[in-house]
Amino acid sequence: MVPVGSVVISIDAELGWGFHDLDEPPRDRVESGRRGWESLLSILERHDVPATWAVVGHLMLEDCDGEHADHPAPPGWFERERTTWRERPDLRFGPDLVRAVVDSPADHEFASHTFSHVLFGDLETTRELAVAELERAQDLAADWGLALESLVYPRNDVGHREALADCGFHAYRGRSPTPDGVVGLLDSRLRNRSLLVEPSVDEYGLVNVPASLFLFGFEGPLRTVAESVWTDPMLAQARRGVDQAAAGDGVFHVWLHPNNLVSERDDARLEALVGYIARLRERTDLTVETMGSVAARVLESPADDSFPTPR
Ligand SMILES: [Zn+2]
Numbered sequence: 001m002v003p004v005g006s007v008v009i010s011i012d013a014e015l016g017w018g019f020h021d022l023d024e025p026p027r028d029r030v031e032s033g034r035r036g037w038e039s040l041l042s043i044l045e046r047h048d049v050p051a052t053w054a055v056v057g058h059l060m061l062e063d064c065d066g067e068h069a070d071h072p073a074p075p076g077w078f079e080r081e082r083t084t085w086r087e088r089p090d091l092r093f094g095p096d097l098v099r100a101v102v103d104s105p106a107d108h109e110f111a112s113h114t115f116s117h118v119l120f121g122d123l124e125t126t127r128e129l130a131v132a133e134l135e136r137a138q139d140l141a142a143d144w145g146l147a148l149e150s151l152v153y154p155r156n157d158v159g160h161r162e163a164l165a166d167c168g169f170h171a172y173r174g175r176s177p178t179p180d181g182v183v184g185l186l187d188s189r190l191r192n193r194s195l196l197v198e199p200s201v202d203e204y205g206l207v208n209v210p211a212s213l214f215l216f217g218f219e220g221p222l223r224t225v226a227e228s229v230w231t232d233p234m235l236a237q238a239r240r241g242v243d244q245a246a247a248g249d250g251v252f253h254v255w256l257h258p259n260n261l262v263s264e265r266d267d268a269r270l271e272a273l274v275g276y277i278a279r280l281r282e283r284t285d286l287t288v289e290t291m292g293s294v295a296a297r298v299l300e301s302p303a304d305d306s307f308p309t310p311r
């Protein structure tokens with residue numbers, strides 16, 4: 001296989017759905033979903049950097065009854081739609097935002113984050129529910145003339161991979177081999193470790209494109225020490241990953257949620273990183289891929305004979 005160094009950016013795009021099952025959704029994150037989405041989209045567009053947008057399918061709806069009686073989710077799963085978020089369509093629907101991604105000139109991959117953010121690794125999530133979440137997402141995409149090939153599991157909770165393959169998907173984001181957050185940044189042994197990941201084909205013929213780094217895994221009091229974007233330790237770490245991808249054979253896979261962009265300081269971190277990726281793409285052999293293009297490359301590679309041909 002030809003050595004390839006690439007960067008993948010994946011985005012968990014969910015508005016309220018990332019928090020609807022929590023007793024106390026974090027207010028600043030919930031309220032930042034729309035501003036973050038628009039900001040993220042414009043930064044990527046400005047630098048012509050494509051990303052994998054894993055969108056919660058429910059956001060493609062214009063409206064709903066808040067009941068979803070035909071959906072096999074446990075009782076109460078959609079309760080917030082009928083109670084505290086009843087008058088908050090901006091948290092439950094986002095066809096305008098989804099359309100902006102699909103129409104963007106940056107050639108993004110349109111991917112899935114399930115229909116309603118069900119946790120697939122949860123023991124109470126049946127195969128029936130997993131299939132319903134994936135089929136509903138595929139049906140909505142088909143209504144828009146799209147087909148979903150990649151999935152980002154809600155909270156990276158990997159599960160029901162067989163159902164994923166049966167529902168027409170080819171790729172998913174696997175867990176990062178290194179710990180996210182403060183531990184990963186402050187432990188010097190981890191700090192010096194490679195951030196590159198190796199996509200692999202699993203027993204269902206799905207390509208696992210593991211995460212390298214959660215771009216907002218270092219927050220709270222420690223972050224306030226880093227006053228400017230130039231002393232931001234997370235940005236330094238992410239740039240190191242981009243450097244490694246530019247120099248070597250592997251994928252640096254960074255991810256975030258639109259709602260992580262709570263303030264202009266967060267926009268600045270992303271702007272600095274995406275600008276850096278664009279500059280290195282210009283000056284080196286670095287490429288920017290999506291999860292879908294990584295999967296296509298891996299599945300087409302004749303050298304990959306370690307697994308039987310998918311069904
Ligand atoms: Zn609904």
Ligand SMILES: [Zn+2]
Binds near residue numbers: 018
């Ligand atoms: Zn999510």
